[in-house]
Amino acid sequence: MLSALLFCRMKIDGSWNAMSTEQFHTKPDEAPLRISCADIFWTFFRIGLFTLGGGLAMTTVMRHELVLKRRWLADDGFMNELSTATAVPGAIAVNLAYLQGRRLHGGLGATSAVLGVVLPSFFVILLIAWFAMPYFGQPKVAVFFRGCAIGVGGQLAFTSFAFGRKLLRSWPKMAVCAGALAMTVVWEMHPIWVLVVAGGLGFALTKPGPQAPG
Amino acid sequence: MQILLKLFVSFALIGLGAYGGGLVTIPLIQHELVDQRHWLTFDEMARILAISQMTPGPIAINAATLVGFQIAGFWGAVAATVAVVLPSLSILLCLAPFMDRIGQNAKVLRFKAGMQLGILSLILFAAWSYGTAAIKNGQELLLAVAAFLFLIVSEGKVHPIWAILACGAVGSIIF
Numbered sequence: 539m540l541s542a543l544l545f546c547r548m549k550i551d552g553s554w555n556a557m558s559t560e561q562f563h564t565k566p567d568e569a570p571l572r573i574s575c576a577d578i579f580w581t582f583f584r585i586g587l588f589t590l591g592g593g594l595a596m597t598t599v600m601r602h603e604l605v606l607k608r609r610w611l612a613d614d615g616f617m618n619e620l621s622t623a624t625a626v627p628g629a630i631a632v633n634l635a636y637l638q639g640r641r642l643h644g645g646l647g648a649t650s651a652v653l654g655v656v657l658p659s660f661f662v663i664l665l666i667a668w669f670a671m672p673y674f675g676q677p678k679v680a681v682f683f684r685g686c687a688i689g690v691g692g693q694l695a696f697t698s699f700a701f702g703r704k705l706l707r708s709w710p711k712m713a714v715c716a717g718a719l720a721m722t723v724v725w726e727m728h729p730i731w732v733l734v735v736a737g738g739l740g741f742a743l744t745k746p747g748p749q750a751p752g
Numbered sequence: 753m754q755i756l757l758k759l760f761v762s763f764a765l766i767g768l769g770a771y772g773g774g775l776v777t778i779p780l781i782q783h784e785l786v787d788q789r790h791w792l793t794f795d796e797m798a799r800i801l802a803i804s805q806m807t808p809g810p811i812a813i814n815a816a817t818l819v820g821f822q823i824a825g826f827w828g829a830v831a832a833t834v835a836v837v838l839p840s841l842s843i844l845l846c847l848a849p850f851m852d853r854i855g856q857n858a859k860v861l862r863f864k865a866g867m868q869l870g871i872l873s874l875i876l877f878a879a880w881s882y883g884t885a886a887i888k889n890g891q892e893l894l895l896a897v898a899a900f901l902f903l904i905v906s907e908g909k910v911h912p913i914w915a916i917l918a919c920g921a922v923g924s925i926i927f
Contacts, residue, residue, distance in 0.1 A: 587808055660816050683803075691887060699900075
């Protein structure tokens with residue numbers, strides 16, 4: 539489900555990056571409100587429970603809840619954290635929850651926010667595992683999931699397409715991508731090394747100066 | 753106990769490599785759990801990924817909880833879920849003092865640009881290896897191509913989960 543979202547995020551992320559850089563350097567942060575950890579926990583719990591998928595879906599809902607509805611954060615603070623959340627590995631929604639929780643209420647706030655955003659997933663999945671898993675073997679359910687699996691295949695192809703259309707705009711970039719592909723296909727290296735090497739190559743080959751990711 | 757430790761290590765690696773969102777975890781999960789450890793068959797993994805997309809929350813977390821549960825019960829679910837978020841949270845914890853600048857740092861952005869190409873290659877590889885494992889005949893290939901085209905046409909208008917659910921519905925009728 540993230541295919542389109544992933545792709546959109548990069549676009550938005552890019553423009554937000556530019557915007558937040560400006561705002562961040564010209565205007566000091568406003569004094570943060572003191573908000574209780576219980577409030578933080580429940581807000582993030584609701585975000586985690588009612589958002590399908592991570593990525594952009596969740597960042598949009600978070601911005602709506604925290605910036606627009608509750609006014610706990612200013613937009614520039616939020617954007618700043620969004621760019622940090624995408625600069626480190628891991629689920630973006632979790633990273634963002636950590637950073638916002640931290641801004642709102644320090645370390646405890648960060649813990650509350652992360653627990654809040656992760657626990658709904660955890661419990662929903664546990665319920666499914668306990669009550670629905672026994673039925674997964676039934677032929678009718680199995681064919682449904684076979685169909686879904688094929689859909690996921692199509693989605694991966696679509697993501698490659700959307701990503702490639704956006705990223706493969708120059709020869710060095712294509713070379714890095716082809717090299718990374720060879721690492722997986724020919725040498726069967728662990729995907730993490732592929733990311734590290736590609737990151738290093740990107741560092742060496744792309745021009746210095748801030749550029750929108752993608 | 754040992755299985756919990758192995759689960760923990762595998763998912764910590766998945767969490768560390770899951771750079772850029774949910775679908776990136778697919779090649780990592782396939783590599784770690786199906787190809788290396790043989791904990792899951794391909795079909796089990798495909799089913800888990802479909803469920804992870806249909807339930808609320810980030811795909812990586814959902815998949816970790818479900819795989820952990822399937823392999824080692826409740827504590828397996830706990831171990832895998834904690835392991836998948838731990839790397840990124842530790843990194844954020846260490847970077848806390850210069851956090852506000854790191855997202856805009858030119859060097860970080862260049863590294864990030866390169867990693868995105870790495871992700872693209874992983875997703876390309878995943879589309880190929882996942883596709884060749886999932887698609888077994890012409891009929892199924894047709895369905896996958898239909899999903900692909902639908903996603904391109906409906907990009908930004910329809911939530912991608914509908915393409916997956918529609919494929920499931922079509923599968924229920926034709927398989």
